[in-house]
Amino acid sequence: EPEVTQTPSHQVTQMGQEVILRCVPISNHLYFYWYRQILGQKVEFLVSFYNNEISEKSEIFDDQFSVERPDGSNFTLKIRSTKLEDSAMYFCASNRDGLGGTNEKLFFGSGTQLSVL
C-alpha cells in the first residue's frame, strides 16, 4: 500500500527556534493535512490544504504556523518560533477526495516527534 512519509522522525529544538517538518503525501492525493498529538492527549486537527491553499485551520494554527507545498511533492509545516507547548507528535495525512465522499479514508504518516527544550 502507498505510504505518507515524514521526516525527520524526531526533532529536538530550542525554544524560539524555527522548525520545518516535512511530509511526502501519496502521489495522486490532492488533500493534505497536519494533525498533532501532545503526549497523553487526543489527536488534534491543525490545518487542511487543497489546491495550493489552506482550506481549513484550527485555533491552534496561529500566526506562528505556516504550511507550504513548495515543489509538487513535499508538504511542509513550519513553526516560526517554537514554544515549550509545541512539543508533540505531528502527523501528516493525505487523501484523494477530501472528506465526506466515497474515498475519504485518511492516510497518516508515521509522525515527527517534536521536542522543544
Add this chain to the structure above:
Amino acid sequence: RKEVEQDPGPFNVPEGATVAFNCTYSNSASQSFFWYRQDCRKEPKLLMSVYSSGNEDGRFTAQLNRASQYISLLIRDSKLSDSATYLCVVFKGAGNMLTFGGGTRLMVKP
C-alpha cells in the same frame, strides 16, 4: 460537553473475550464516523468506517445510533495483537477535518 467522548479505559480482558467500546458525539449534524486504531506512539490507522446499518469486518462490528448520537465497536475473540488504543473519529460535515475522541485503551492478556 466534549465533541467526541470515550471512556479512556483501560479495558483489561483475557484472550478470547468479547469487548465493546462506546463513543458519543455532540454534533447531531455529523456526517461520517470511523474507528481508528493507534498503537503506542504510532500513527492512527483506519480500522473501519461506521454506517447506520451497522457493519462487520471479521471479528469487528461497528454500530451507529444517530438518534442517541452513539457509536459502538465490538471485538469478538480478542487476540493479544488487538491491544491498542481505539479512537472514535467523527467528520462533522463542515470543514475538511476530523474530530478525534481521546481513545479507549484495550489490553488483552494471555
